[in-house]
Every structure is written in C-alpha cells, then in structure tokens.
Amino acid sequence: MDDRPAPERRQTLGALLRLPYEALQREVYGGLAARGFPEIRPAHSAVFRHIAPGGSRLTALAERAGMTKQSMAYLVDGLEAAGHVRSLPDPRDGRARLVTLTAKGEKVVAALLELGAEAEARLAGRIGAKRAARLRRALEEWVAAIEQDRRAR
Amino acid sequence: MDDRPAPERRQTLGALLRLPYEALQREVYGGLAARGFPEIRPAHSAVFRHIAPGGSRLTALAERAGMTKQSMAYLVDGLEAAGHVRSLPDPRDGRARLVTLTAKGEKVVAALLELGAEAEARLAGRIGAKRAARLRRALEEWVAAIEQDRRAR
DNA sequence: CTCTTTCGTCAGGGGGACTGACGATTGATT
DNA sequence: AATCAATCGTCAGTCCCCCTGACGAAAGAG
Numbered sequence: 288m289d290d291r292p293a294p295e296r297r298q299t300l301g302a303l304l305r306l307p308y309e310a311l312q313r314e315v316y317g318g319l320a321a322r323g324f325p326e327i328r329p330a331h332s333a334v335f336r337h338i339a340p341g342g343s344r345l346t347a348l349a350e351r352a353g354m355t356k357q358s359m360a361y362l363v364d365g366l367e368a369a370g371h372v373r374s375l376p377d378p379r380d381g382r383a384r385l386v387t388l389t390a391k392g393e394k395v396v397a398a399l400l401e402l403g404a405e406a407e408a409r410l411a412g413r414i415g416a417k418r419a420a421r422l423r424r425a426l427e428e429w430v431a432a433i434e435q436d437r438r439a440r
Numbered sequence: 441m442d443d444r445p446a447p448e449r450r451q452t453l454g455a456l457l458r459l460p461y462e463a464l465q466r467e468v469y470g471g472l473a474a475r476g477f478p479e480i481r482p483a484h485s486a487v488f489r490h491i492a493p494g495g496s497r498l499t500a501l502a503e504r505a506g507m508t509k510q511s512m513a514y515l516v517d518g519l520e521a522a523g524h525v526r527s528l529p530d531p532r533d534g535r536a537r538l539v540t541l542t543a544k545g546e547k548v549v550a551a552l553l554e555l556g557a558e559a560e561a562r563l564a565g566r567i568g569a570k571r572a573a574r575l576r577r578a579l580e581e582w583v584a585a586i587e588q589d590r591r592a593r
Numbered sequence: 594c595t596c597t598t599t600c601g602t603c604a605g606g607g608g609g610a611c612t613g614a615c616g617a618t619t620g621a622t623t
Numbered sequence: 624a625a626t627c628a629a630t631c632g633t634c635a636g637t638c639c640c641c642c643t644g645a646c647g648a649a650a651g652a653g
Contacts, residue, residue: 303579
C-alpha cells in the first residue's frame with residue numbers, strides 16, 4: 288500500500304535532529320525502566336536536570352526549565368509521590384518549598400548520566416569515534432550560538 | 441537566587457540534540473505563523489511529512505508517522521477544518537478515506553521546506569558552512585544507523 | 594505599618610498521544 | 624457463491640503535560 292521507503296528526498300535538519308533525539312530518548316528511558324525506574328518519564332528530566340545539590344525552590348526549577356511553576360509542581364508532585372524527591376518548607380522563607388533529591392532520586396540521576404554516556408559510546412561504535420566527537424563539537428557550538436542569541440534578545 | 445549559569449558540566453548528547461531541535465522548531469513554526477499559518481502546530485508536520493502527492497490513506501499516514509490511526513485522525517480533522525487538507529472516500533475501497541493536500545496545504549509544505557532551508561543557512565552562517573555540512577552528514581549517518589537497527593529488529 | 598512583590602496552590606482547559614470496542618467493507622478460503 | 628477473517632475508520636474514554644487566571648500567605652520596601 289504505498290509503503291515504499293519514501294522518495295529519498297533530502298531530509299530536513301529538523302528530521303535529522305528529531306529522529307536521533309527520539310531514538311536516544313527511547314534508549315535512555317527504556318534503560319531506566321530496565322534498571323527499575325519505569326515510572327520516570329522524559330518530562331521528569333526537567334526536574335533532574337535542574338535541581339541543585341542542596342535543593343531548589345519550585346520557582347527556580349520552573350524558571351530554569353522554562354516552564355510555569357504550576358507545570359513544575361505537577362512534575363515534582365509525581366516524583367515526590369514516587370519517592371525520588373522530597374520537598375520541605377524553606378526555613379528561610381515561609382512561602383517557599385525546597386525540593387531535594389532522595390537517595391533514590393540520586394540513583395536516577397546517576398543512571399541517567401550513565402545511560403547517556405553508554406548511548407554516546409554506542410553511537411561512536413556505530414558511526415566512528417572521530418565522527419561522533421565532531422558531531423558533539425558541532426552541536427555544542429550550535430547550542431552556544433543559541434544561548435548567545437537568547438541572551439542578546 | 442542561585443541562577444548562575446550552571447556548573448558548566450559536560451552536556452549530555454540528549455541536551456545537545458534537544459536544544460537545537462527546540463530552537464529550530466520555534467524558528468520554523470514562528471515563521472509559519474508570520475507567513476499567515478498560525479494554526480499549524482508541530483504535531484501537524486506528521487501529516488505534511490508523510491502525505492503522498494496523490495493522497496494517502498489515514499492508516500498509511502498513521503503507520504508512517506508511527507502513531508495510531510486515532511491520533512492521526514485527530515490531526516487530519518484539524519487540518520481539514522482549517523482547509524489544509526481534504527479527505528474523500530477512496531473510490532477503490534469503501535472503507536477508506538483518501539487524504540489529499542489542498543492548494544493551501546501545498547503552500548504550507550512549501551513554506552515548511554523553505555523555512556527549514558533558511559534555518560540551516562542561518563546555522564551555516566553561525567557556526568561555519570563546513571562545520572554545518574559535517575554536522576548534517578554525521579546526523580544523516582546516525583539516522584541511517586537507526587533505521588538499519590529498526591529494520592533488523 | 595502599609596503596600597507591593599513573590600511563592601506556591603487551586604481550578605480549569607487544551608493539545609496530543611494512547612487503548613478498547615465496534616460497524617462497515619473487503620478479500621481470501623472454501 | 625457464501626462465509627469468515629482481516630482491515631478501514633470512528634466512537635468513547637483516558638492520560639500526560641503543558642497552559643492561563645485567580646488567589647491566600649508570606650516577605651520585603653517604603
């Protein structure tokens with residue numbers, strides 16, 4: 288039924304980013320599930336990525352993740368219910384909630400870093416270490432350019 | 441409030457893909473809105489990317505996009521209501537719906553390709569044409585590796 | 594001490610994906 | 624030719640994850 292491999296048209300840069308990104312995400316979150324954390328979903332990385340060692344305020348997490356505090360609260364509540372995170376009243380500010388990782392949450396962070404590194408190593412084995420390194424460098428420059436634009440905005 | 445630029449830890453490959461991808465998406469869909477198509481959202485690209493010149497069946501679209509037919513129907517219905525797509529009964533199969541682009545939809549596809557090309561050109565201006573070309577090639581190889589794995593699965 | 598700002602929450606909504614069940618149609622197998 | 628399984632699209636319901644608006648409580652500026 289017209290399921291031929293597509294006219295082999297030049298792929299857009301968007302597709303070239305999306306496909307690896309999705310594949311990587313499947314690897315990482317599949318691996319996380321295999322390690323006993325099936326409840327962690329991609330959206331949760333917004334928390335794990337931005338939480339500070341000594342704990343972070345909800346508002347700070349939201350701002351760093353570029354989302355509303357309501358959305359961040361939704362994610363944090365889920366992680367708290369699952370025991371990855373705990374939130375205590377900030378002793379220095381009666382309004383604030385200080386979100387910190389539990390031991391379980393620390394393990395997730397470690398697993399996320401490991402799985403990411405493993406995936407990158409597999410990529411290097413697949414397309415060549417040199418090419419993978421150049422890919423990383425090019426992406427780093429792109430990201431740097433984006434952040435520069437954002438600051439200049 | 442602890443909003444320092446982060447410990448400058450080595451970024452994960454996931455972040456290095458996600459940030460450019462999101463930036464690119466903002467550029468492309470912002471540009472589309474500026475050209476008079478504010479109703480087109482990223483999810484709609486699943487339709488525009490996979491629709492065949494002579495029209496495609498809903499089921500075929502869903503399969504190529506890797507989603508359920510219900511989800512694809514949701515997207516197609518939206519595009520049809522906005523006049524980008526039209527769906528007629530397939531003369532060769534009384535069950536099927538043949539989805540085709542309208543003239544308006546064709547313009548969107550053209551705009552999407554243009555905006556993508558513009559963004560890539562801007563990237564080349566930003567990080568260097570050579571580096572951008574190498575980045576594209578590395579991503580193409582990665583995508584090819586992914587598809588090979590998928591077929592071998 | 595008042596007034597403004599900030600913190601987190603409550604309430605509601607929408608987009609975009611999913612599963613399960615189903616009627617209509619098709620096409621293959623007797 | 625009749626039956627029966629597979630396929631097409633839809634209906635109904637759900638979930639996740641993001642949003643906006645409004646608000647009480649607490650902090651901080653004047």
